[in-house]
Amino acid sequence: DWETRRLWSARTDGTSLAPRVEIARTDLRIVGFAEDPKGELLVLDYEGGGIYRLAKSEAAARNDAFPRKLSETGLFSSTARLSPSPGVIPYSVNAPMWSDGADGQRHIALPGMESLGFKEDKLIWPKDAVLSKTLSLGERRVETQVLHYDGKAWNAYAYLWNREQTDADLVEAKGRETVVDVGGKPRPWTVQARATCLTCHNPWPGTVLSVNGAQLNRRFEYGEQTDNQVRTLKKLNVLPEAFPYSNAPLVNPYVDEPGKLDRRARSYLQVNCAHCHRFGGGGSALIDLRSDIPIAETRILNVRPALGGFDLHDPYIVCGGDPARSALFYRVSKLGRGRMPHVGSNAVDVDGTQLLALWIQELKSVLPSTEAASARGQERGALSSGKIERLLETPSGALDLVRVLPQLDAKLQAKAIALGVGHPKEFVRDLFERYADPSRRRQRLGTTFDAGAVLSLTGDAGRGRRLFSETAGLQCKACHRVGAGEDLLGPELTLIGKKYSKAQLLENIVDPSKTIDPKFATQLVETESGAIVSGLKLREDAAELVLKDAERKELRLPKSSIRRSAVLTKSLMPEFLLQDLTAQEAADLIEYLSSLK
Numbered sequence: 001d002w003e004t005r006r007l008w009s010a011r012t013d014g015t016s017l018a019p020r021v022e023i024a025r026t027d028l029r030i031v032g033f034a035e036d037p038k039g040e041l042l043v044l045d046y047e048g049g050g051i052y053r054l055a056k057s058e059a060a061a062r063n064d065a066f067p068r069k070l071s072e073t074g075l076f077s078s079t080a081r082l083s084p085s086p087g088v089i090p091y092s093v094n095a096p097m098w099s100d101g102a103d104g105q106r107h108i109a110l111p112g113m114e115s116l117g118f119k120e121d122k123l124i125w126p127k128d129a130v131l132s133k134t135l136s137l138g139e140r141r142v143e144t145q146v147l148h149y150d151g152k153a154w155n156a157y158a159y160l161w162n163r164e165q166t167d168a169d170l171v172e173a174k175g176r177e178t179v180v181d182v183g184g185k186p187r188p189w190t191v192q193a194r195a196t197c198l199t200c201h202n203p204w205p206g207t208v209l210s211v212n213g214a215q216l217n218r219r220f221e222y223g224e225q226t227d228n229q230v231r232t233l234k235k236l237n238v239l240p241e242a243f244p245y246s247n248a249p250l251v252n253p254y255v256d257e258p259g260k261l262d263r264r265a266r267s268y269l270q271v272n273c274a275h276c277h278r279f280g281g282g283g284s285a286l287i288d289l290r291s292d293i294p295i296a297e298t299r300i301l302n303v304r305p306a307l308g309g310f311d312l313h314d315p316y317i318v319c320g321g322d323p324a325r326s327a328l329f330y331r332v333s334k335l336g337r338g339r340m341p342h343v344g345s346n347a348v349d350v351d352g353t354q355l356l357a358l359w360i361q362e363l364k365s366v367l368p369s370t371e372a373a374s375a376r377g378q379e380r381g382a383l384s385s386g387k388i389e390r391l392l393e394t395p396s397g398a399l400d401l402v403r404v405l406p407q408l409d410a411k412l413q414a415k416a417i418a419l420g421v422g423h424p425k426e427f428v429r430d431l432f433e434r435y436a437d438p439s440r441r442r443q444r445l446g447t448t449f450d451a452g453a454v455l456s457l458t459g460d461a462g463r464g465r466r467l468f469s470e471t472a473g474l475q476c477k478a479c480h481r482v483g484a485g486e487d488l489l490g491p492e493l494t495l496i497g498k499k500y501s502k503a504q505l506l507e508n509i510v511d512p513s514k515t516i517d518p519k520f521a522t523q524l525v526e527t528e529s530g531a532i533v534s535g536l537k538l539r540e541d542a543a544e545l546v547l548k549d550a551e552r553k554e555l556r557l558p559k560s561s562i563r564r565s566a567v568l569t570k571s572l573m574p575e576f577l578l579q580d581l582t583a584q585e586a587a588d589l590i591e592y593l594s595s596l597k
Contacts, residue, residue, distance in 0.1 A: 005030065005152070007043070007054075010515070016499070019507060020515050024054060025152045070144055070159040070168040075109060075132055080166045082134060082141070085109075089238055090222075091229060093215040095250035095267040100189075100347040102135035102142060106210065108238060116211075118242040123211065127151035131208060137182045143191055144168050147201065147208065154207040156197035175448040188346070188438060196343050196447055196576075205275045213246030214270075214291070248292055254351055265359035266291040268352055272341060279526060279566075286532055287317065295363075297530060300328060302366040308338060310427050313396045314372035321365030322376065323357040323403070324396040332356065333399060336430040336442075337580040343447060348434045350406075357403055388416050395427040402431045444580050451506055454583050459591025467581075467589045479573065482596060489536060489552070490520060490573060497597040505593050506586075512573035522568040523547055527561050534568075 001008075007024040010017050031046035036053075043052045071079040075088050084090060088109040096104060109130040110116070117124030127149060134144040141161045148155050159168035160178065175193035179186045201207045210216075213230065216239075220229040233239040251260055253268035270291035277289040286306070287299045295301055300317040305327040309315035312325050319325035331340040333353050368376060379397040382390035383404065391397035401416055408416065420432030433441060445454070468476045479490035500508065508515065524534045525545070533555055535547030545562065547555040578586045 001030070017515070019504070024057075026052075027152060028052065066170075068170045070161075073130075073146070075107060075130065075146075079168070089233070089236060091210075091216065091233065092218070092220055093210050093250075094218050095215065095252055095271045097271040098345060098349040098352055099135055100345055102137050104133045104135050107132045108211070110238065113237070115237045116240055116243070118240040122206070123208070123243070125149045125208070131211070137180070137187060140180065140182050141165055141168075142180050142189055145197070154198070154201060156194045156201060158191045158194075158197075160191055177446060177448055190346055190446060190448065192344060193448055199343055200275045202275065205278060209271075209275055213244050214248065214250045217246045217249040250291060253355055261355075261359055261362060263291075265355055266295075268355060272352070279524065279532060286534055288532070299532065301363060310338065311395045311425075312399075313375050313394065314368045316366065318360055318363065319366060320363035321361060322368075323360045324376070324379075324399040325368065325372070326360055329353070329356055329360060330395065330399055330431075333402060334430040335433040336426070336444075339430075339580075342579070343576055346446075354403070386412055388412065388419060392416075392419055392423060392428055395425075395431070398423075398428040398431050442580075443582055445578050445583060445586060447576050447579050449578075449583070451503070451510070454506060454586045454590070455502055457584055457587035459584075459587035459589070459594075461588070461592045461595045463585075464588035464590070464592025467585060468592055489548070491517060493593065493596055495597060497594045502590050502594050505590050509573075509577055509589075512571035512577070516571050520571075522571075523565060524568055525557060525565040526563045527557065528563050529561070533557070 005026045005028055006022055007026065007030065008020045009023050010020045012018065026043075028043065028045040028050075029047035030043060032044040034042040034044065034051075036042055041054055043054065045052060067073045070076070074085055077083050077085045082105065084107055088107050091106050091108055093106070109132075110126060111128040114126040114129075116126070116129075128151075129149040131147045132144055135142050143161065144159045146157045146159070148157065158171045158175070160171050160176065161168040163181070171191045173194045175196065176191045178189050178191065180189045181187070198207075201209060206212070216229050216233070218229050219226055220232065222232055225232075228245075230239060230243065230245050234241060234243065250267040250270060251257070251263050253264045253271075255264075257264075269289040274289040274291070277287050279288060287303075289298060289300070302320055303317050305315055305317050309327055310330050312327065312330060315325050315327050317326065318328050323329040328340075331338055333348060335346075335348065367373075375394065376396065379391060379394070379400055381387075382397065383400050386408075388401065391401040398420065402420070405413055405416060417432060417435045420428065421436045423429040423432070468482075480493045482493050496505070520536060522534055523537045523545070524532070525547070526532050533547065533549065535549040535555055538546045538548055538554065540546065542559065544559060545557045545565070547557065549555050578589075581589070
């Protein structure tokens with residue numbers, strides 16, 4: 001892979017392909033392969049122009065000396081007090097990301113007397129650099145997340161704090177679902193899988209998301225001294241002198257300051273969404289939510305959603321003037337299928353969604369269709385008169401209701417929650433699931449489920465077919481066809497049960513980017529005019545590139561009009577597609593796919 005500089009291999013017996021395994025992490029921009037006269041593989045490096053061989057590594061597959069407890073990492077002189085060891089520096093950020101209500105304490109550690117380098121506007125990290133963030137719910141420390149640079153790649157780890165709050169234990173690579181005690185109340189908590197962490201901490205935005213001028217350019221207390229954080233970190237030989245102060249630092253989205261509504265909302269989208277939703281970042285939607293580009297270039301304002309409108313009235317990704325017609329606002333306000341962010345969070349950020357609603361109301365509006373205008377007028381009337389049942393008839397009305405729910409009297413609140421939680425329409429019900437008793441919520445798989453447990457269940461192919469073709473949120477049929485029909489954006493599945501076992505089918509759904517047929521690799525293109533387009537490559541010659549877009553239209557792009565392009569290493573098929581299904585639903589879906597022979 002060009003971007004992550006890694007090599008994989010997969011064995012084949014001539015008729016089937018075994019699962020892909022990682023065999024090497026390199027410093028190379030891998031551009032091609034060849035064989036020497038003995039048939040040994042050669043690897044071609046574009047960046048340095050070298051030719052390399054593969055050699056067996058003498059390193060142990062598993063490092064038994066790796067710290068199993070946070071106290072063994074050396075980051076803290078007193079783990080119980082979270083007192084940093086000499087040379088471990090605390091720092092803070094302008095705009096914290098939403099962490100399901102947890103607050104974070106951050107530290108950075110560089111080995112020996114090393115400092116960061118700076119070249120071509122990028123930080124150069126020394127081997128064994130470490131960053132940590134300790135998440136706390138109130139006074140209760142829950143999890144310490146660690147990023148470690150091994151000289152070639154960043155690796156993510158998590159330590160779960162013990163009940164006594166004296167130390168934290170290393171969590172297994174697959175992550176863990178647990179319950180923590182917060183003020184005498186049980187609180188579900190998900191420690192994300194290590195691979196899931198790297199979904200956001202990916203190379204496109206720079207794996208370390210918090211060490212940049214936009215986040216660090218702020219005042220910070222170091223002992224008795226308060227100074228600009230960037231200046232202080234330079235004095236401490238952590239940051240290089242060339243490290244830039246940002247002219248447009250992010251702001252704290254949760255601090256209400258006059259005249260900063262737009263900056264607060266854009267900062268919120270930057271830290272919670274832009275690591276994926278940017279050029280090449282891997283998000284399925286072709287939007288760019290970085291805070292340092294004009295709103296017109298984000299491709300969200302008054303732009304139709306390509307990945308579902310959730311039955312909102314006349315929807316746009318962001319509908320200026322009306323949050324209840326905005327797919328982005330709906331996604332961040334719900335739980336279940338189609339929620340954003342789809343990893344890293346299991347709770348709705350009430351303050352954050354209210355901020356986005358206020359921001360959307362101030363944006364340039366677009367006239368609704370006649371039908372939508374009539375419906376929205378009726379819903380606004382129902383909202384002002386407290387007609388709960390009328391609002392719950394549509395997702396847009398329900399979105400209005402859930403926004404004002406904290407302002408209603410206790411009786412109306414209870415009525416709205418009871419009706420919303422039990423609503424027959426999924427797009428309405430998902431907005432109220434946050435208020436349901438956790439024990440009564442759907443027992444979804446989440447991101448850390450046991451594949452063996454799913455495969456042990458007896459599936460029903462009929463129910464699985466309905467999930468495939470009818471269930472909102474999965475959208476399987478939008479990209480895959482079964483039987484006769486038009487070719488879509490994903491592989492045809494008519495005989496998929498012959499090609500893969502049930503275990504392989506599940507693996508391909510859980511990790512769709514693990515093996516991508518080159519015919520279905522997405523090409524991302526930025527034109528000289530600044531437009532971003534993507535699609536499957538149909539053909540290419542010296543004069544033009546022809547793509548098939550999500551609407552299955554041909555896009556003919558003259559080579560002279562292309563500023564840059566990239567082949568995405570992530571599949572168009574969303575990751576964690578099964579996380580909002582129950583184990584039985586997943587078993588049903590696998591049973592249906594396995595029956596296609």
